[in-house]
Amino acid sequence: MFSLIETMRLDNGEVKRLSYHKKRIDGAIHHFKLNAFDFEDALRSYVEKNGLYTGIYRLRVEYNNDLKITHDLLEDKEEVDANVLKMAPTDSEFLEYKTTVRSQYVTTTYPFALYYDSENRITEFNIGNVVVKEADGYYTPRENGLLNGVMRQFLIDSGKIKIRDYTLEEFIELYHEKKIDIYLINSLREWVKVNLHV
Known part of the structure; x- marks a missing residue:
């Protein structure tokens, strides 16, 4: 159960x-x-x-x-290391609702993973949503059937972040060109900068 x-x-x-x-x-x-x-x-x-x-x-x-x-x-973390993984298919209700069923949130080399879906779109981290800082503002991908985190919804409602999708290829290119900063957000830790290993 x-x-x-x-x-x-x-x-x-x-x-x-x-x-x-x-x-x-x-x-x-x-x-x-x-x-x-x-x-x-x-x-x-x-x-x-x-x-x-x-x-x-x-x-x-x-x-x-x-x-x-x-x-x-709570010991706050200012920065974390993460890699990029394809999310395995799973029952959508365990993506849309936060439960103890966590098998879909696998990691490998690093304790934090940023996922992309079957259409090669960036989605979320294993313990939170992703926010991308560009020169003109802060963006987060559409839900894509995944967990709409509390912090994410709060920031959208307050106008601090906007919706924008990223393909995996575009995302990695922008990161390598140092045109974006990446943050893991959740209601517990709020904002944590991510060093992405790609």
Whole structure:
């Protein structure tokens, strides 16, 4: 039996982008026909019980009609190394919803991987979405049936990033010519610069 997952940034007692996390887990609960629960109240109670009002923590919720919440201190990473891999085909519901089914998110030489799909379009990282910084702004690919991350949607809604697709060949050429910077984004770590090995 798999569980739904939400991994959140708790910053001095505040869950960042809480409404986005709630919307995503509520949608997954509805899709997988699980019992609804008060997500915000469960988090509030957990923070209060554990006195997590100072510092930055990773909060992790797992839910499959049983609720498990854990936390640990978050050590921020400023840069990571990643390579590029083709994503293996998998059941789309385990790409569109965040669950403990993670077999599709394989890596090889590096702990982080940037994927491309069967049409050679850049899609996402194994633990987050991709943002490309060009001279005229910041871009992220269309969802292409993959996970629309909380941080990604927040940045789109606030007008900080725009949608643009990249083919693998175009992406690698731009990177080699130093015309783009690449970032891994997620709601936990926010922005992390990527050194891509291609």
